[in-house]
Amino acid sequence: MTAEASLLELADVSKRFGRITVADSLSLRFKAGETVGIVGPNGAGKTTLFAMIAGDLKPDAGDVRVDGRSILQLDPASRCRMGIARTYQVPRPFENMTVFENLLVAAYRGGQLSRPQGYAAAARILEETGLSQDANRPAGRLGLLQRKRLELARGLATQPRILLLDEVAGGLTDPEVAELLQIVDQVRQRTVAIVWVEHVVHALTRAVSRIICLAGGRLIAEGDPQEVLANPEVKEVYLGVDIDA
Ligand SMILES: Nc1ncnc2c1ncn2[C@@H]1O[C@H](COP(=O)(O)OP(=O)(O)O)[C@@H](O)[C@H]1O
Ligand SMILES: [Mg+2]
Structure with a gap:
């Protein structure tokens, strides 16, 4: 045990839904400067993990810490203000607001930026995420790729220290995934x-320095992306899923 606190730490976290165990005394650590991928079969509890970090769900047991301090008592808005941003697998913009307005709300509320700062941040993020041409469109009218971009952009607008990406590449074509990778970069x-849950494994391996594989609420493998994906146990939990897809 080192004296240095992890940026983000889950300590012996457990969570059950009825008889399904989605986290079984799970411990994970993330350091500053890391981009980490999380993989695992459908239903492994990946999204639930993000919900427990962002404060949308409470663990049954265990602790979630940022900079060594428990954040369990903080509500989602407070966690967002302290720099935890979560994207949703199914994007959740304010459908009737424009793309730009969505980013302003995130920058003002989540990022606690002043009006001019928030405006400047939103404008920069529009550019960065390839949404400039859609700035004045209602979010509800966007196609899938632009919705995914907006989900990422909204996360960024909150000025995160810890960015949790939940399957942002899902459903995109290869060239679209390549564009997304550039943005993440x-x-x-x-x-x-950045902690990135993703089924599009070829995207992950290009972006992350470490992969964690979860199944049945437990950590199956962790480490170098290529090594983790070549691990027989990891291949087995993915049986029926084309890991290279
Ligand atoms: N709020 C909830 N209530 C009951 N069951 C849930 C809830 N959220 C998720 N689950 C169940 O928990 C399991 C893990 O879900 P999830 O975290 O979404 O997995 P993943 O993102 O790895 O596919 C699934 O079996 C899912 O049906
Ligand atoms: Mg999920």
Whole structure:
């Protein structure tokens, strides 16, 4: 045990839904500067993990810490203000607001930026995420790729230290995934850590330095992306899923 606190830490976290165990005394640590991928079969509890970090769900047991301090008592809005941003697998913009307005809300509320700062941040993020041409469109009218971009952009607008990406590449074509990777690469420089849950494994391996594989609420493997994906146990939990897809 080192004296240095992890940026984000889950300590012996357990969570059950009825008879389904989605986290079984799970412990994970994320350091500043890391981009980490999380993989695991459907229903492994990946999204639930993000919900427990962002404060949308409470663990049954265990602790979630940022900079060594428990954040369990903080509501989602407070966690967002302290720099935890979560994207949703199914994007959740304010459908009737424009793309730009969505980013302003995130920057003012989540990022606690002043009006001019928030405006400037929203404008920069529009550019960065390839949404400039859609700035004045209602979010509800966007196609899938632009919705995914907006989900990422909204997360960024809250000025996160810890960015949790939940399947942002899901459903995109290969060229679209390549564009998304470029965006993630840019934003990496402004966030402290990125944790990315993704089924599009070839996208992950290009973006992350470490992969964690979860199944049945437990950690199956962790480490170098290529090594983790070549691990027989990891291949087995993915049986029926084309890991290279
Ligand atoms: N709020 C909830 N209430 C009951 N069951 C849930 C809830 N959220 C998720 N589950 C169940 O928990 C399991 C893990 O879900 P999830 O975290 O979404 O997995 P993943 O993101 O890895 O596919 C699934 O079996 C899912 O049906
Ligand atoms: Mg999920």
